[in-house]
Amino acid sequence: MGEGERYQEFAPPPSLRPFVRVLWTYAAPTPTGEVQRIAPDGCPELVIDLAAPYEEAGEDGVFRPQPPVIFAGQMTRPMAIRPVGPVEIVAAKFEPDGARDFLARPLIEATDLRLDLTARLRGFTAPSGDPAAQAAALADWLEVQRQAGGWRIDPGVRGQVDAAERENEGLALNPAERRALQRRFRDRVGVAPRTLRSVFRFRRIFDHATGPEADAASWLEAGLAAGYFDQPQMARGFRRFLGCTATEWARDQMELARQLASQSYKRDGRD
Known part of the structure; x- marks a missing residue:
């Protein structure tokens, strides 16, 4: 890792485990700014940028800022992103079939898309520089969503x-x-x-x-x-x-x- 760079994973609480595979955090205080290719891995994700959001290349090749909170649906092709400032992220990687009730719409409508969920997470806070607390805050927020939405698995x-x-x-x-x-x-x-x-x-x-x-x-x-x-x-x-x-x-x-x-x-x- 580069200087100050960190990546950590945290197991979700038992009530979320049927739906969420892992909670993860990442920080890079001084990223290179180079383009990075992200490959599909079979899992949709909720990604919250606590610092400067990445830019993502569109189909026209132009890089545009991602929203600070995105739901990344299933991917069937690579995603090209680049940092534009300090990076600090907390995210939830769902099970492949675990996000349907969270999103409250068919997952096929999110395939190869990054949906803007900034409004839905308005008011969410996570302490900067504390990966464990960031993951716990996201787990607590998701648990409220699970209880309210009656999430289930087919x-x-x-x-x-x-x-x-x-x-x-x-x-x-x-x-x-x-x-x-x-x-x-x-x-x-x-x-x-x-x-x-x-x-x-x-x-x-x-x-x-x-x-x-x-x-x-x-x-x-x-x-x-x-x-x-x-x-x-x-x-x-x-x-x-x-x-x-x-x-x-x-x-x-x-x-x-x-x-x-x-x-x-x-x-x-x-x-």
């Missing part, structure tokens, strides 16, 4: 999410049951099961190789361990989800992008 969709993450086939369904479950899946997750499975497979690469010293051989080894058949298939995954090659990403990425990629989002031990 067992069938959760089963499909588990199967996608673990590369299992899931339950055998007849065509009518499969179509009905796919509709519920897109509503509660935001992408099709096949897309989520592809995102999870790509994300597993970073559990095996993330260092700047990684060469083509080590990236290929990581890709094979993640479930790719060969180097060309892995290369297509990098182009699809990061817009570059593995070695280009390892050479160029830093700060928040590298911190997010280096963390493991496996659900081992989740209640």
Whole structure:
């Protein structure tokens, strides 16, 4: 990490664990200002900028400031951001199917979008420089939202999410049951099961190789361990989800992008 840079994760309280995978905080007092590529990881997020919000590249390539509070829906393509000042963030990473009732609208309506939730979190405060207190403040706010909104989990969709993450086939369904479950899946997750499975497979690469010293051989080894058949298939995954090659990403990425990629989002031990 750079001087003063920090990234920390915190487990959500038991009442939120069916919905929230992890709470995390990040700070970079003197970021480089370089463009960073953020890859999909299968989880929507609520991200609160406590300092200077990032700028994000639009489809026209122009960088524009993000709102200070965003809901980032499922991603099927990379996001390019750059810091414009000191960074301090507190965020909640939802389970892939855990944010539907929080958002109170189909997750498919948020796919590849960053929704402005600044008005909804007006009045939310978190102490600067205290990661644990920041995470606790966000957990408390989310718990109020959970109780008021009667959040729930669809067992069938959760089963499909588990199967996608673990590369299992899931339950055998007849065509009518499969179509009905796919509709519920897109509503509660935001992408099709096949897309989520592809995102999870790509994300597993970073559990095996993330260092700047990684060469083509080590990236290929990581890709094979993640479930790719060969180097060309892995290369297509990098182009699809990061817009570059593995070695280009390892050479160029830093700060928040590298911190997010280096963390493991496996659900081992989740209640």
